[in-house]
Amino acid sequence: MTRKLYIYDHCPFCVKAEMIFGLKNLPFERIILLNDDEAGPISMVGRKVLPILEEEARFMPESMDIVTHIDQQGTPVLTGTPNPAIADWINATNSTLYRLYLPRAACAPLPEFATTAARAYFVQRKEEFTGPFFEILKDSSVEIASLNKMLEMLAPLIRNPEAVNGTLSTDDIHLFAHVHSLSLVRGIQYPPAVEAYRQAMSRRSGVGLYDTIAV
Structure with missing residues (x-):
């Protein structure tokens, strides 16, 4: 198929x-x-x-x-039980992350922004929620420091680099998507457990990180 x-x-x-x-x-x-x-x-x-x-x-x-x-095609792989603490951590960092992430995504050399019109479309719509991107990009130090502290709180929740709760679950889908976005923000500091997790999950899922183009 x-x-x-x-x-x-x-x-x-x-x-x-x-x-x-x-x-x-x-x-x-x-x-x-x-x-x-x-x-x-x-x-x-x-x-x-x-x-x-x-x-x-x-x-x-x-x-x-x-x-x-x-x-559900063949043998399921997401068989683990979700941990509510993971959802709580994601929710606690959501607004700060995406305030930092969206302006940086607009600057990134990504294929969905291959034309000026496509990039302008994104900026116009997202700035309605965040405010001017240039203001956010001028100084993100406070927000980055906040996220770094939150990452220290995430580290003890990671039971295994190959699966946050020890067995793959929907928590891994949600958490890796979140830390994948974080990888576009320069200055983020990953505790060893978080770094091992994001590298392992990137490898397992085939979804690359943005470390080399972080802004």
Whole structure:
């Protein structure tokens, strides 16, 4: 079966959908759309949203629906029990992370921003929520220090570099997508347990980190 996954490279929800293919070692075609392409997603699922999975001319949106669907093909790999403390940690860092992440994504050499119009589309829509990107990029030291402290709190929650709770679970999908976004922020300091986890999960899922282009 040919599977196509329509994504944006920067999108954490798209990262979640990509991860399950890598964790299960299943082939798929990775298709990155321009950020200002509204017609493509609307023609597939009736609204501008990614990721979208295409299987046999049928289209499925929503990252965790895709994760569940693909994990059910053959033997599931996400069999572990989630730890509520992981969700709590993600929720506690969400707003700070994405305030720092979105302006940096807009600067990054990513394929969904291959045209000036696509990059401008992203900036215009995201600045409605964050405020001007240039103001955030001028000085992020306080927010970065806050995230570094939060990472120290995450480290004891990681039971194994290969799976946060010891056995792969949906926590790994959510947590790695989160730390994947963090990798675009220069100045983030990863405690050894977190560093081992993000490297192992990047390798297992086949989703690369942004360390070399961090801003």
